Amino acid sequence: MKEMTDLLLKAPEQSHRAVPLTGERGVQMDIFLLVGQANMAGRGPVPKRSKGVLPKTYLLNEADEWEPARHPLNRYSTIRKSDEGLQGFGPGGDFAAELIRLRVSSSVGLIVNCRGGTRIDEWLPGTRYFDEAARRASTTSAAGEISAILWHQGESDAENPEYLSRLTSLIAGFRNEIGACVPFVAGQVHQADGVNQQIAQLPQVAVRAQFVSSAGLSVVDRWHFDVESMRALGIRYAVATAELLRGR
Secondary structure, three states: OHHHHHHHHOOOOOOOOOEEOOOOOOOEEEEEEEEEOHHHHOOOOOOHHHOOOOOOEEEEOOOOOEEEOOOOHHHHOOOOOOOHHHOOOOOHHHHHHHHHHOOOOOOEEEEEEEOOOOOHHHHOOOOHHHHHHHHHHHOOOOOOOEEEEEEEOOHHHOOOOOHHHHHHHHHHHHHHHHOOOOOEEEEOOOOOHHHHHHHHOHHHHOOOEEEEOOOOOOEOOOOOEOHHHHHHHHHHHHHHHHHHHOOO
């Protein structure tokens, strides 16, 4: 338990830096791990204007190699649901575009390994979902370290009073596997005060951790954000991540 606490509270030892993209001559990119359930995976059809290759953005594919990114970004998740129709438009593309617009990153590499409908207990260290995310993150070691982890989950734990405790255990596990200093950003879900209030406490219990609000976002059903809200969520993730990477 003490080791987990140390991993959560340990001060940064090194500054953020860009890493080389293997296989792309002269390209530098920052690598991000995107994990969680349906809203991070992406749901709903990809808008026409968002089809095609995402500028200066790369996706880790099924061979653990980088390729130009395009929606749906969860297409190569090793834990995704088999129904291809469930792989849709998520926040990752706008997250990458905003980081580039903010000049935080010159190019972005995304590792997206999500599964809809999952509880946080299914993601804790030692579970299949955790192990697969950590394994895929480790395959980028030749290109460089993970710049940050983005987490969007909580719909399946909307009434869980122990969510924050579970979340800090998850962060400690990832930091043990990926790096003690890796920034972590968690997103709130749609109108679930119990879990959202816990997510909002994250910056007070872990260093280099932040949350993004779901205030003002709209959904197509009880939980799943619509296209414009997915875009807004991606931008919010980018702003929070930029603050962490810039050491604010």
